[in-house]
Amino acid sequence: MPGWPIRLSAALQALGVTSVSLLPVHARADEERLQRLGLSNYWGYSSIAFLAPEPRYAADADRMREEFRDMVRNLHDAGLEVILDVVFNHTAETDERGPTLSFRGLANRHYYVLDPADASRYENWTGCGNCLNLNEPRVV
Incomplete structure (x- = not known):
């Protein structure tokens, strides 16, 4: 959805938010135990690739890295700090x-x-x- 980071930034600023925490940001996989139970790792702290962004942050899987970078850049441009939670x-x-x-x-x-x-x-x-x-x- 084009423009959503800019709209989100404006909404957060209107609320007085100064920082956004993204958790976690690495590509991840759900543990087999959870999959067998029909569950997922809600928090996502099960990294599989420390240098690849979590695909759920992108609309286009082929542009994950670029979309993540652009999202952070847009948030910064709006004056918001971006805190990356990593494992x-x-x-x-x-x-x-x-x-x-x-x-x-x-x-x-x-x-x-x-x-x-x-x-x-x-x-x-x-x-x-x-x-x-x-x-x-x-x-x-």
């Missing part, structure tokens, strides 16, 4: 039983923190099934 400590691959979507298939032992007693299992300090190994240079 960099876990992914949608969940635990060791989860789907292979990205990092697990590339270099599982480098990307994730594995259980020292059983390297077939993941440490789960995040409560989301896995923890990215932030001590590994290729992860950060």
Whole structure:
């Protein structure tokens, strides 16, 4: 819908809003457990691609990046701050039983923190099934 960011900006300004928080902004996937229950991850904190914007922010999937950039630019031009909420400590691959979507298939032992007693299992300090190994240079 052309022009919606500008109309939204005007409406927010009329309400006295000074900042917009977008959460989260990375492309994501719903966890299998939720899919089996016919549910979705409402908040979207199950990233699959840290450098790709969440497709729901775009009207045209082929222009996701450009539309996201333009949306932020329009909000800034209207004098609104834009706060991007990101998740960099876990992914949608969940635990060791989860789907292979990205990092697990590339270099599982480098990307994730594995259980020292059983390297077939993941440490789960995040409560989301896995923890990215932030001590590994290729992860950060």
